[in-house]
Amino acid sequence: MAMKSDNRDQWIRAADEELSNIEGHDVWDDQWEEPAAFLKTVWTFKTKPKTLSAAEKKKARLCIQGFSQIPGLDYDNTFAPTGKYTSLLIVLMLAIDRKLPIQQFDVKSAFLFAPLKETLYIKTPEGCKRKAPYLKLKKSTLRTQTSTCQLHSVIFFHVDDLVVVGKVDEFEKQFLIKFPNSAAHDPDTLLGMELLMDNNQIKLSQEKLIKKGLELAGIRESPAVSILSSFNHAPGIQHWKQVLHCWKYLAGTINLHLTLRPNLMDNSQALQHFTDATWADDLETRLSRSGSICFWKACPIAWNSKKQRNITMSSTKAELNALSDGVQENQWIKFLVEELWNENLKPTQFHIDNQGLLKKLKNFGSNSKTKHIGIKMKKLRDMKKNEEITVTLIPSDEMIADALTKPSNFESLCRLQEKCFLVQAHYSSSCGGC
Secondary structure, three states: OHHHOOOHHHHHHHHHHHHHHHHHOOOEEEEOOOOOOOEOEEEEEEEEOOOOOOOOEEEEEEEEOHHHOOEOOOEOOOOOOOOOHHHHHHHHHHHHHOOOOEEEEEOOOHHHHOEOOOOOEEEOOOOOOOOOOEEEEOEOOOOOOOHHHHHHOOOOOEOOEEEEEOOHHHHHHHHHHHOOOOEEEOOOEEOOEEEEEEOOEEEEEOHHHHHHHHHHHOOOOOOOOOOOOOOOOOOOHHHHHHHHHHHHHHHHOOOEEEEEOOOOOOOOOOOEEEEEEOOOOOOOOOOOEEEEEEEEOOEEEEEEEEEOOOOOOOHHHHHHHHHHHHHHHHHHHHHHHHHHHOOOOOOEEEEEOOHHHHHHHHOOOOOOOOHHHHHHHHHHHHHHHOOOEEEEEOOHHHOHHHHHOOOOOHHHHHHHHHHOOEEEOOOOOOOOOO
8 A cells, every 4th residue: 555655755765775774784695595484574664753853754664474483493482571661660750850861762773683593584575676586584673573582682672762861971872883873862752652851850641642543433523521441352332432432531631641750858768559449340250450559759650450360259358459469569669669769668658448458467367268368468467567568548539549440430530630640731720531
C-alpha cells in the first residue's frame, strides 16, 4: 500500500536509507549457493510523528520473518531485560530531587550493532542491490527471535531509547563514538509518552496515542461519560459498548498529565504503599481483583491492577493476597531507591482498609479455617516484627488504590487524580471525564 500511495517517493527514500544503514554496519555477506534453510524478509513502513526535537519522518524497516525460526535449532536464548516503567519514573524522580541534568539518546539502527551468534541465511530482500540470491547474516536485524537478546550483550537500554541522568557530557561523547549517527537531545517522547520538563517537575502524557485510538474507534468528538470494565473472551455487543465507554473516559481526560513533583519537605524516608482488593466481584469466575499504588516523596512510582489467580473464601483473604503481592513488589523498588539515593529507607508503610486482616496480622492463630493462609500471614507478621514493613488501617474513603480494583465513581477517581498529581494541561480544577 505504501508504494501505491502519493508518498511513494518518500517511502522509497526511506527504504534506501534503511538498506544503506544495513550495508554500513556490515550486517551480511553474499551467499551464492542455496542454503539448507533460509528466512524471508518483509518491509514495514511507518510515519514517525514530529516531536520537540525532530520533524515528522517516513521510516522503513527491513524485518526478518523470525516466526519461522525453529527453537533449539535456529536459536536458544531470547531473553533480553529491558527497563521497567517504574524504574524510569524513579530515575526521573532522582533527577528532579537532586537537580541533575537529563539527556535522551536515540540509537539509530540499534539492532544492527548486535553480533549474531547463530548461523542464519535470508533471501536477498526486494530493493537490495546485491546480486547474490541469498545473504548470510553476521549481525542481528529487526525481528529475528534473538535480536533484542544479542543487543543487550553490548549495552543495556530500552530497545533503542536511553535516558541518562547525571554527568551526561562525557557519556554523550563516548556514546556517539560507539553509535555514530545516533541522536542526543533533551527528553521529549519516551516509550510512547510525551515528556515535558517544567521547572522542578516532569509531566508525562499520552495525548497523541489516545487521539489515535479515538479516531480508530470513531468517537473522537464524544464527551466522556464513565469508565467500565470489558471482557476479552467472546465479546459481544454489550462489551463493545463498554469499550466505547472506556474510550469516552480517555477522551475526557486526554489533557491530564502525570506530574512528577517530589515533595521536598517529605522527610519520612519511607515508601508509602496502598493495597486494596475486591472480593469475588467477577460473576463468571468469582475471582477477586487486587490494586496497589506506591508513592515515594508523595509521587506515584508504581501501580498495579490485576485479577487474583485463585478464588478466595473471604474478603480478608482477598485483601491478604493484595498485601502480599504489594510487599513482594516493594522489595526491589526499595532496593533501587536506596541505591540511587544512597540512603537507607525506613520500613515501608503499607495502608489497608480491612480491619479483619489487620487483626490477623496482630494476632494470628492457625486453625482449620486459616491454615491455608498460614505461610503468607506468618511471613508478613515476621516482616512486621523485624520492622521491614508497617501496616496501618485507614478509612475506606481514603483508600487511593480503590479506583484500581473496579470501575469507580466520580469521588474515587478525583481522589486518585489529586493524590497522583494527574494535572490538567491548563490546570483546570475539574475532574475531567469522571
